[in-house]
Amino acid sequence: SREIHLKRRPIGTPVAEDFAMVTVDAPPPGPGEVQVRNLWMAVDPAMRGRMSDAKSYVPPFALDAPMEGPAIGEVIASNDPVFAPGDLVFSRLGWREVFNAPASALQQRDRSALPTQAWLCFAGMPGLTAYAGLMRIARLQPDEVVFVSAASGAVGSIACQIARNTGCKVIGSAGGPEKTAFLRDVLKVDAAIDYKAEPNLTKALAREVKAIGATGIDVYFENVGGDHLQAALSLAHNFARFAVCGMISQYNVTDAPTVPRNLTMIMTKRIRMEGFIALDHMDLESEMVERMTAWNAAGQMASAETVYEGIDKALDAFWGLFTGANIGRTLVGFLG
Ligand code: NDP
Numbered sequence: 001s002r003e004i005h006l007k008r009r010p011i012g013t014p015v016a017e018d019f020a021m022v023t024v025d026a027p028p029p030g031p032g033e034v035q036v037r038n039l040w041m042a043v044d045p046a047m048r049g050r051m052s053d054a055k056s057y058v059p060p061f062a063l064d065a066p067m068e069g070p071a072i073g074e075v076i077a078s079n080d081p082v083f084a085p086g087d088l089v090f091s092r093l094g095w096r097e098v099f100n101a102p103a104s105a106l107q108q109r110d111r112s113a114l115p116t117q118a119w120l121c122f123a124g125m126p127g128l129t130a131y132a133g134l135m136r137i138a139r140l141q142p143d144e145v146v147f148v149s150a151a152s153g154a155v156g157s158i159a160c161q162i163a164r165n166t167g168c169k170v171i172g173s174a175g176g177p178e179k180t181a182f183l184r185d186v187l188k189v190d191a192a193i194d195y196k197a198e199p200n201l202t203k204a205l206a207r208e209v210k211a212i213g214a215t216g217i218d219v220y221f222e223n224v225g226g227d228h229l230q231a232a233l234s235l236a237h238n239f240a241r242f243a244v245c246g247m248i249s250q251y252n253v254t255d256a257p258t259v260p261r262n263l264t265m266i267m268t269k270r271i272r273m274e275g276f277i278a279l280d281h282m283d284l285e286s287e288m289v290e291r292m293t294a295w296n297a298a299g300q301m302a303s304a305e306t307v308y309e310g311i312d313k314a315l316d317a318f319w320g321l322f323t324g325a326n327i328g329r330t331l332v333g334f335l336g
Pocket of ligand 1: 044045126129150151152153154155156173174175176179223224244245246247248249250276277278279324326328329
């Protein structure tokens, strides 16, 4: 079985020499252990942080050991009474084909209810992030106008669909014509903005608000910050709610930000702006999975995934997160 180790801590953009593909034996599981063959793993931008040894809310990856990340696998041998061969399990033990783990590191998942990879996408953490942000933080109501930034991404693509399925009008923004076509054709948003092609995002948002017959936005699902936030403030209705999930445009900025220039609108328009972390809302997980399963069964939850086949392609999948190459959740399939 193969696994990918971190060999040394990358400086700047990671390069192939920072990693190693290592072949290991998988001995029979010991007492209380389970042997799992991974079927899918997901990669996300946060993994870059764990490759460095700077202090954060999760510890860095160890050197000369397999990296970690969300994965869905199948039990192939068990030395624990809770798990049996054939069980579908979620773990944080991605980046490896076959592994032994204590039963406590695994969670059962229902094989019949959803496509297997959905447990890493709309029924996994991206789903919970979008659901908690819209339903609990923004208290979304039917018939509202919702603006979603980074709308073609893992979280954004699910936020668009939750809002649409709740009976809202959705305006999404993403970079490039391929991504805006995906917003319109697959996610079925009401309007899509290619922010890379717009010299003035506030004017672009005003134009699209008008085009869908609205006068402003009621909810902003914030992933980007900067001029996206400035545009959302300008077009917000009084008493709008902004659920702040991320501000990716600001993560690599070194100078003091110059936008938004209109923050006083939070007061004049009585906007409620609230940041949140999905992990604080795990109590919503079963409700979220139930809603997602029903929407999926009704054909109302399109899978938004970019799939790379085989552990050999796992690093390519990861690079794709930073080049804008991937749409939706980025997955590695271990089926081949
Ligand atoms: P995505 O799949 O959305 O990937 C990131 C996207 O951000 C890219 O697709 C890219 O889209 C867009 N992007 C990157 N740089 C810029 C920029 N300068 N301006 C505008 N868009 C940009 O990742 P996730 O779904 O994992 O994360 C989305 C957001 O949610 C991030 O801000 C992340 O930090 C946050 N997050 C927060 C969580 C929480 O608990 N609060 C949990 C998970 C994620 P494009 O090609 O369109 O530019």
